[in-house]
Structures are given as C-alpha cells and as structure tokens.
Amino acid sequence: MTATTEINKIISKENLVYGKTSVLLDNEMHYCPGCTHGVIHKVIAEVIDEMGIQDKTIGVSPVGCSVLAYNYIDIDWQQAAHGRAPALATATSRLMPGKYVFTYQGDGDLASIGCAEIIHACNRGENIVVFFVNNAIYGMTGGQMAPTTLEGQVTATTPYGRDCKVTGFPMKITEMIAMLPGTRFVTRQSAETPGAVRKLKKAAQKAFENTRENKGLSFIEIVGTCSSGWKLSPVKSNEWMKENMFAYYPLGTLKDE
C-alpha cells in the first residue's frame, strides 16, 4: 500500500469525524501565523451553520485586522467606520426584526475610538451579539498601544513599556459593560486550546440563542494573541497571554441573565 492510498483510506468519508463548515469560505486568510482571528471566525461560522441561520445573519466588521472578516464568513456583511459597528448593528437589528446581527470588533475599535458606541448600544440593550477580540494592541496599523495594553507592555507607541502614570490604565471594558442593565450575557473567553475553543463555541451559541429569544445584548470578549505586534512566536505568544493577559483579564462569565 502506497502512502497516498493509505492517506485516502484514512480521510475517506466514513472515517471523518469533523469537517470544515461551508459557511467558512475557502479564501486565503490574510491573518498572520498564530493570530486568533482565524479560529474565532471558524467558531462563528460553525455556530451559524449549525443553527441554520446563514440567511438571517448579518455581520458588521470593524476597522483593524478583521476589517476583511467579510472575505471569510459567507453571510451578508456591513463594514463599519472605525468604532461605529454597534451603531450600524443597532439600526440593522431594529429595522430587521428576526435577523441575527453581530459586530466583530478589536480592542482599539471597541474600547478606544468606539467606546461611546459600544457603551450606548449595551445600555440600550440592543438585540445583538458583540464579539470583542482583545489582544492588547493595534495589529493592522503596526502594533501601537491599545486601551487594553498591559502595564509595562512594549508597543510601537510605548517603546519603553506602558507607563500607566502617563497613559492611564489597561481598560477592563467588559467589566464596565457587565454593569449595564441592558446587557444579558457577558463573558470572557479564549481560543488557545481545543477546550477553550469548545467553551467559546458554547458561548457563541448561547449569544445567538439570546438574539433568537429577543433577550437583548450578548457580549463575548475573546482574549487573543498578536504574535506580530507582540514580537513573539505563536507558541511564546500563547504562553505570554496565559501568564499576563489571563492574570489581568480573567476568563469566565460575568453575567448570564
């Protein structure tokens, strides 16, 4: 038996236990090796597929690395100005009841320039889902400080490490949002191990189910890595994230009503 026929046998249909969802497109991803966005995209695509809501889901992509999320998930998309995704989602959800509307935003987009839009969308309890990817840095523009950058963390605009006396403190916006009565489900997840990915997927399912039941706003922070911005290998990035990010941004559900 040649190696090829051996492989073909292994991957034959009856042996498959897992397949790529067709909601995730085959377009080549622009994300760097080790980036968390690809895994999160896959999780969202799988949940949309499994819930059978592809024709009812509208995504709103941000400005930042995931601006091109619309190239990867096979649904209708709106691409927002920097930080404004929750405003787009507000109108979309109110004007099209019965649709599943989500925003996908990074830390610069959501916690800095879009701070007002996210706080007020949460406070109004819009019937939407928010995926907030926190890797403590601006990726696309070349690794500058974000509101969530940790104390002492070296970035392109904090070359000697973030000095909180000068820049203020790493912002726990998810904790702030959990305080708002408009939010129903607020959780902080990660995606660095198969177990973490499974938990993230469960959270995403719950969030979209909340939309289905008109429960209001579900907010999922995903603590992720930015190997390019952090100047670490993907493996080292995960280690750094677990040691430093998880310590300041503890995983778990803050609110589930």
Added chain:
Amino acid sequence: MGDVRLMKGNEVIAEAAIRCGCDGYFGYPITPQSEIMETLMIRRPQEETGMVVLQAESEVAAINMVYGGASCGKKVMTSSSSPGISLKAEGITYLAGAELPALIVNIVRGGPGLGTIQPAQSDYFQAVKGGGHGDYKLIVLAPASVQEMNDFVDLSFKLAFKYLNPAMILSDGVIGQMMEKVELSDFKPRWTAEEIKKISGSWATIGKTADRERNISTSLDLDSAKQEIFNHKLQAKYRAMEENEVRFEKIACDDAEYLFVAYGSSARICQKAVEQAREKGIKVGLLRPITLFPYPTKAIQEMLKDVKGILSVEMSAGQMVEDVRLAVNGKVPVEHFGRYGGIIPTPEEVVEALEQKILGK
C-alpha cells in the same frame, strides 16, 4: 386639495418622512432643528407605519445608524444643524463610498465652531464640495419654502435610490422655524421585505440566500487599481446627475438685464428685492438654484447673452458665488453680497448692494 396645514418647516420634515414611507430616523438634539425628532416622537410612527425613531447617543452614532439601515435597503434619514453635520461628515463620506441611499437634513446655523443658533447659509461648501474626505458628491436640495420641505423629503429618497447616493436637504433656521401653509403629501406605505428584495436585493444586506453571493456594504478596496476604477464609476454617476437632475427656478428673468442668484431663504429675500428694484426701474431677475449639486451651471450660462452683471446673495461670506463665477467664467461681473453670523439681510440691503456693486451707483 389635499391635507393643507399651517406648519413649521422642521415639523413638516418629520411629517413628510412618515408619509413617504420612511423606515427609520436616527438623530441627536441640536438647535434649530430639534423639532424634527420631537415631532416624530410625538407622532409615534412606530405604531402607525412601523417607522423606527431613535435618539442616538451622538451625531456620529446617528449617521452610522443611518449607514446600517441604508445597508439593509431601508429608507433611512437623519437631521442636524451645522456643528452636528461636521460630526456626521465621517459617516456621510462612508455612505457615499459604499454607494448607500440616505437622507441627511441640515438646518444650517451660523458658524464657525459653535457659532450661533441663528440661521445662516455658511455650510454650502461643506454640503456641495465635500465636508468629508475623498472625491464624493451629495445630491443637495435647497428648499425655499415650507412646501418644499415637504416635497423634497420624498424627492431626496427617490434620487438617493435612483443613484445609490446620499442626498442632503440643505435648509436653514429660517425655513426650519417659520410657519407657512403646506399641502402635505399623501401617505405611501413603507416598502415590504419583498419589495426591498426586488428593489435593492442585489446589494442590500438582508440575509444571504443560497441563490446569490453575499452582499457586502463597504467603501474599502485595498487594491489601488480597483479603487481607481471605482472612483471612475462614482464620477460617471455624478456626471449623470449633472446631466439629468439639475433643478432651478427663474423669476422675472425674461427681460432681465441684471440677475440675482440665490437659494433657500436668500432667494425668498431676493424675490422681494426683485420687486423693489423693478419699482426703481432696474430690470433684475432671480435665478434660484434648487439643486446645489448638481448646480444649474448651464442655466446661468444661458442668461449671459442678456444680463450685464450678477449678484450672488447668500447668508455667508461668499461660498456659492464661486460656482456662479465658474459658470460665468469672466464674461460679466459677478459680485457677492452676504450677511452672516446669524444676520438675515433685508430686501432693501440687497437692492442697495445691487446698485453699488453691479450698477456702480
């Protein structure tokens, strides 16, 4: 005769929106236009037509709500006054870049900065020449009466959907605040989901079905070659508007030796100035641009065989006068007369300016 009422310009914008089947209004309070949202809140169109009315947390959020709603193929609008429009400039250029239909109403007040809450026409450049970044144009309609505040709401949506481009009603505190007789439009139902699918299904984000590719509402293309081609497409659209959508009104122009060019409130004042000047034996007419983009350039040029001088009258330090001069191209003298900072000129002042600046008295 239809439904005739005595109403404020701002109230009429709200009523006209409900009656033309508008799906959503998103706004933020600012003087002198707050009656638009207040009227909508009193009218509760959600219960009557299903129209969504939402007070946003900022002008920025409001225009981005418009972007979201417009992306869904809905008839959506916002309104504001000058400082608020500056905040909306970001969203407006994104709407133009994503080729989304929407209505923005600007009840102009004096500036710059916080300026004054009194009427002005000093946002002409912002409305007509850009305001936001990039090579884009808005369809700009300038009502000169409360009746036109009613009529231009539906017209703006028609043009916005025809060209897939945001439209602006550029009014001012005079027209917004004054009461006049108005014949309101008849009620038109909002578009159903099926109608939206038929009208805008090729681009609107209404849920991807198996029979089509996904629709993406975006102004981004990182490939410069494609971005240039897209810009050519936009420019071709603007040329088509110039070809097909120019609107203007001529008053007392048949025998005119001199000409006022004025829009909105200034045109109303100039109408009286025409009467007063003619009593003095000065044969002056008025050309009132109704669309500020596309501009009635040809209409002005066609007047040049008869007129010896033109006075552009605006409640600004001289903005539209540049477009008049471009049209005239040095063939006859063109001067500007304006009061600004919230001061409204009198017809007497306008006649005096005509005599001094154009007749050389």
